[in-house]
Amino acid sequence: MKQYMEMSVAAPRAALLALLVILCLPAGVLAQTPEEISSGKFCANCHTSAHLIWAGKHGTKADSRAPVSVGCMMCHGDPAEHVKSPANPMPRRFSKMTSAEKNEVCLTCHQGRTRIHWQGSKHERNDVSCSSCHQLHAASDPVRDKLTQTDVCFACHKEIRPLINRPSRHPIREGMVSCSDCHNAHGSVGPSMVIRDNVNDTCYTCHMEKRGPFIRTHQPVQEDCSICHNPHGTTNPNLLKIRQPFLCQSCHEPTSHRGNIASLTGSSTGANTLARGCLNCHTSIHGTNNPTDLNNERTFRR
């Protein structure tokens, strides 16, 4: 449904084109009915599986904007020469087109809504085309299914692929969380194309309890969750990039116990690597709304 909302402008123009195309077709082609041509049945004689596309939203006849109302030529161009001889390629032969040329076809109808920022996005700059991710001539599109979406993304994002199975992870492989829950592959104004305007606001869509603001705020928590966490998966608890105390020591001064050597023995502040590490005491590390300081609560202890 989403794919079609911007088609109202393009559709009448395309319908006119289709009419002209049909009127110009050679006699052999006109042995087929206009309905058979525009519906793709004629094309299906050779491209047997291509018109599975009509099983989806592109094939909804009652929607005047849908390609089925015009036929294959709406995206692929005037078929006149091609139907004379298969050796003559279609005007828009996607396998020979640049990504920009391919995308221009799709954006004719699909520019609005969440795709407003496609131009200039990292994907656009890196020659990703709509058909790099979307399977149009198929009964279903794997990238639109949470369970199979990662397979599409990992075709390029090899650096993420091994992370989603790490012991500390989001439920991605179960299909409960998908790449598009956090990223808008069509472009956004946030870093790494996150769905909201910045990293933290994206994380808050599921972890709103971390937003605060609190009386005691932890600066990196307020600035960017990814300073401490890798949301794609880690071997450390809670998606932490590295274990405690090392993570904490990458910012904190070595006064008091903060420079202690990581150890599996000892007690009190010596046990800074076991269990929850530094959080054994500094339990509310994302911030606390406790207004007192009886026990150094200001350091996220209560």
Place this chain on the structure above:
Amino acid sequence: MRTRAALRTTGIAVAVLAAFGSARAAQPEPLAGSELNTEASSVSLGVGLSSKDSRRFGEYNGITERGAYGLIDFNLVKRDDETGTWTQLFGRNVALDNPQLRFEQSRQGDWGYYIDFARIPRFEPYTVTTGVTGIGTPNLTVPAAPTVGGPFSIKTTRDRVDLGGEKFFLGNWDVQVNFRNEQKTGARVFGRGSTGTGPTGSFGLFEFTPEPIDSVTHQIDAKLNYTTSALQLSGGYYGSFYNNNQSNGLNIIGGNPGLASFTPIALPPDNQAHQLYLTGGYNFAQTTRGNFKLAYTKATQTDAFISPVNPPQAPGTGDNLMGRVDTTLAQAGVVSTPMPKLTLRADLRYENRDDKTPVRVFFTGTSPTSTSNGENEPRSIRTSTAKVEAAYALPDGYRLTGGIGWEQKWRNVSAVRIVSARDTTDEMSYRLELRRMMSETLTGAVMVVHSDRTGSPWLTTVLNDGVTPGSNLIAPISLADRTRDKVRFTANWNPTDPLTLTFFVEAAKDDYSQRDGSDLGPQKGSATNFSIDAGYVLTDRWQVTGWYTKYDTSAEQKTCVGASSSGVCPAAGASPIWSATIKNLSDNIGLGLRGKPVEKVQLGADLSYSSIRDQFQQSALVGNPIASLPDVTTKLTRLNVYGKYALEKNSGVRLDYIYDRYQTDDWTWSTWMYADGTTLSQNPNQKVNFFAASYYVKF
């Protein structure tokens, strides 16, 4: 190529798919002749058997125990061709602990609505053995001495309901409304602790006090869209609300007397944010497009403080924080192709997170040598970025791209603090890329990125007396001067028709500078990734895929033991200056096989394997030698084999087998005991055999 693309499914995804018999497995067969297919409905019913208990295997699907599990999936789709009305009822994992259900109806291009339900469980992978009672409530009772308790299954559950709709009108306009209600319940691992000696067998005064979770979040996004071929606009309201159903404090009864004053513990407060936004794009010409976004967000937190406050906070500080953060965002970008071979891009972005929470002194009598003056610490952050890029098409399908980026972050700094700070950081980055875009057999790119982060002078940290210097030794990793270099090479190669190869190589290196007069803090970082993917079409009926990824990261840092409050390291004996190099080294493999030996039979198999080693290399630079921590090795194996046999054209049976193994020598909890006797443990070698049989029908 289509057949190869279908093989990109990784082992894990296919394994899950196989286990839960998704509707995707029952897609319609390719059409023959001019037959048109407009429906893709399917129902799958089956049963699965798990051979053993495994909390890792069932962490997010609930298959944590040995036994039988129902497997029910369906996807009922109907399209009324007369009206263009779609009706869909979708269900996945309906009989498991992580069901997904969705009903939607739409008249394409006119209106639509949906309701969606999903349950996301998380079973704590560790088995908790505890004598603590009241878990999951805000009132815990903790044994005063180590107590042999019983096993307790810690888990959380998210129940999520989404409602939404859309309506198109006046040709170019449409309105969308999406609402989400999510209830999260359960408990998570949490604790309290302090310095002091704990009972024998424990590691000090640490007690297990699981955090109760019972909250509801609401999100509503209502937007009005305007779309023409030249201009697209989208404006609306986004509101998000967090409501903690628990009292705002976790009350703890009992426990070690040394921790008696550590109650109540403040729980996350209610908070909310309201955003108004307008975003749009405009095609100035066929070769030039601009886009923008403006947004204003007001976030507040006015939840009451814990009660009773122990001890009462300073007079005049009210009963809530009166927290308020206003965020203003402005972005504008332009992409232009002034000549066919040249593309120019520019983007400006400004985000001002203005923390307007009033500053008050919440506790008085703070020691002059303290690193706090009793005030709360609002955090304001202002981020400005600018990017320009030019891409030029060279002969033979090559394209050269050069870009420059700039980012400045300003952060407010409290007068008294415990961590080094500076007002601003500035980062310049330079990118150069050579890409081969069009080729029958080989496409690829080489990219080099260099960036330098600097900033304003480091501020001198002083103690609460306002005069005495505090410790000024560490440049925090997110603020430190940094030089970053990254190289990336990617290539897709089709040396022969049935063979496809993909290469990915990336190496990144960080070098950090330290504060003047100190060589402590972050030193270096690196990440390397080498990946190769291969796909081979053996015959029309058999295809294989494989991939290998070697992914290593490293971080090196220095600190010292026992620095004085003014930042002087003893640097001797048992208080050394020491360094740590933390490495994460992994080898990852995936193999896949798809086949259709005879017309009625489909077979598939997927194997994934990861071997991950965490190293913690500690060494003394000055002072007595120190020991490193043992490495942690984690091995993850999953094999999935499935077979489908078509009884009739639209129905059949499917058999699945999953082997899942989790091996680790992680010591995080292995020796740990809380002062109350609580322990967390896991089977270091978890193996599960999961068998499933299902019947499917398509219509």
